[in-house]
Each structure stands twice: as C-alpha cells, then as structure tokens.
Amino acid sequence: MSRAISSLVTIVLAVAAASGVAAPASPRSAPSPRTMSPSVKTYSYRPYTPSKAATQSKYSSTAQPPRRSLLDGKGDQPSERVREIIHERESSGPGWLGTAFLVSLLSRHDLSESDRSWISGKIGSMRAAGAATGENELLPAVTPAVTFVFTGIEAPLQVGKPATMKVAAFDSKGNKIPVTCDFPGRGAQISISADRFEWTPDFIGSTLLSCEASAHKERRLIRVTG
C-alpha cells in the first residue's frame, strides 16, 4: 500500500510540475521559451499588466478648501446634483462663488423647477444683501484687438466655379487697417488684389485662408464641394 502511494505521489508530482494547475490565464505578454516535452513547446509569460492611460489631461484645477459656501445657512437646499456641482466648483476655485456663477447655472438644461427656484432665490437674496457678482471668476466675451470681416466664404465654394472673396480688418476703434492674406500652399492659384480674392478651386475638400493685420492673425476654413 505504501509503495503504491509513493509511486502515485511521484507520478502526481511529475504531472503537476509539467502541467501545473489548470486555470484560465490572462492575455499573453513577452515570452521566454521553455520546452515542456519533445512534441509540445511552451512559453513562460510574465503576468499581464495593463499599460498606463494613453491620454491624460494636463488641465488640473487647484483644490482649495472653501472659505464660505453657497450652501451655508438654514433653509431649503437644492437637489443633490446641484449641491455636487456647487461643491465641485467651490473646491476647485477661489472658494467663494458669486451671483455670476449662479446665473450661469441657470443656463443648464438639466435643472428641475425646484432647483431653478432655489438658484433664482439665492441670486435675489445675495443681490439684496449687496453681494459681489463674482464676475472675475467667469471668462467674459471678448472683442478682439483686430476684427476681421470676411465675405464670400461662409457657404462652401463650388469646384470649377470662380469665387470672389473679400476681407477687411478693423482696429478696436473701428478704423480700417491694411490686411494681407494667403492660402498656404496654393499661392500660385490665387489672385490677390488689396482686400479681394478671386479663386477658381480645382479640387474638392478644404483649405485655410490665413490673414494678418497689425500683427494679428486670423485663419478661416474654406470648403469646396462638387
């Protein structure tokens, strides 16, 4: 009996060494060859480890503890979703949000009526108390230093058909200033005279019109269809 057990132990250990525990394995990585038997080759692989994410945003907001919160105080509170938005904004910014932020919240499409009512009420009470609008927190609309006005490029051009395009540039006081433009890579095909371009496109696709006035540049996409 003992000899039978010893023999079986030897066989089991040999098979275990050769075949191991049968279990599904993760995807393969780099191999180093090792022969298991004359007829079957096996490779040993390192356990699979996933690579790092291909893209990581460089944008990061600075987290600071809020000094005050829009949610402070007694009374009704908005929904959990709006509370999350406010907490997130307060922890990533200067810590105090003014009425301008609340006004921008009102433009969201996913607000319930009760949330809208809360936000409107909050704006009202803050303004009544003389609270700052916090306008410095939000990016304002901008009037560029030089305004370029293009005509004839809003609709796609037609291949093979002559097109006339115009451009004018104005400074911040509204004075017209000289402008130069070119089509990078297509200069030989374009007739440019003062602020007027005439071009008969000979391909379907798009190109960029690049203009400059008073050291300010603007690019416009011009499409050509069939």
Added chain:
Amino acid sequence: MRGLQRRMLTTMLITLPLLAGGCAKVVQEAKAADAELRAALEAAKSQKDPLTAYQQLRARKKEVLTNHNPCRESGLLGRVECVEIESEQAFDAELSRLLESALQGQPTAALGWVFSEACDDDEKIVRIRQKYTEALLAAADKSNGNAADKDLLLGAGRVVAKGNGAIRNARRAVSFFARAWAAGAANAASEASLLFLNMNDKRNAYLWSLRCTGACRRDSRIALDTLQQDLSPEAAKQAQKLAESISVVELDTAGGQPS
C-alpha cells in the same frame, strides 16, 4: 494510518486525471487556433487590397485568440504558460508584410489607419509610427482635405498635438483638426476641444465642443455644461454664434478687451 493512506490514495486518484486533462486542453486550444489562423491566411490571399487584407487578418487573429486560449496560470506565483500556436509566427510575418505593402502602395489610407485611435494600443503599430511620422505630416500638408483624407488629417493633428515624433505645435494641430472636421472625421471636433482645454483656452475648447455632434465622441472633460460653467453668459453666446459659422477656426483673444 491506514485510513490516512486510503484518503491520500483517493485524493491522488481524483487529482491525477484533472491535472493531465488541464494540460491536454490547452494543447487542443492551440491546435484549434492554429487551424483557424491557417484558414484565415488562405482566405486572405483572394483579397487584392493589402490594407483591407491586413485589417481583416488583424481582426480575425483577435477573434481567434479570444475564442481559443492556449494559456493558463501555473502554480502559486501567477506565472502564465502558453502552448505555441504553430502558424502564429508566419501569420504575424504576413501581417507585417501586408502593412508595409499598404504603406508603400496606398500611403494616404494606410497612414490614416496606422495613426488612428483604433491602433493606439497595438504595440507593433505604435513602433511602426515612428518610421512614418514624417511621411504622415508631409501627406497631410499636401492633402486637399477631401473625405478620403479625413483620417490622415486627424492622425496628423493627434501627432502634432501630443508632440509624438514631431515638435508639438498647437496652431498646426488645430489646422489639421479643422480640416479633418471639414472632411467629416467624427472625432476631430472633440480632439480640437481637448487640445484647447489642455492649453487652458476654455473659450475655444467650448467652441469646438459645441461642434462635437452626431457620431463625435465627447470626452467627459469637455462636457458642454462643464466648460460653460467657466464662461459668462455673454462669452457662451459668443462662442455659440462662432461655432455655427463653418469658416471659423478659433477665437483669437490676444490683446482683446472684455466686451
């Protein structure tokens, strides 16, 4: 002791066939995978277009390896052992040959494929990219911007935006993304938006995120509500108006004044 011996013997008699059976299974899986890969190689001979043949074979190999796993974990250390698939080396050699042939013969389409997002996790293709970055950018610069070049232009924008094998240049990247967008590349608008966001230009990030419509996949970082929160209502409306104009590439705020 006799009782213990009897239990040991019983355990071994049960374990032995299981161990032997596990080894046989992975060998069978390898053989089945081998047969399917050989069949795929044979079928690919009738495909005249090397790029299409390459794409079909690559997808088929992925399918075969998903359906047949010739590997298993061994022992307590988590080491993985695999049985070799006999035809795999020849299969991979054919894949390389087809891709090289495509890059030589149909550079535009092949370059667009090699530099597409679909190949970002393919180590072999990522290595090939280094060799063809210059060719990609040269082809993109010469491109007429027609629909056939949309992936080429998008790939060129991604390379220059990230600075992978080329000098990072946001202005140049935006040019490629804008033209890719005009040519119909689904994710060109989201790529442009992410580029502007990474440069802390939220106005233009918002403008391009507005253009991410239809099949365009919008990353959570450029969700419209998230970007809009940092803009005044007037700034949001300004960007919305500009986004509707198909010729606008970006809002230049250098030297500008709040309006």
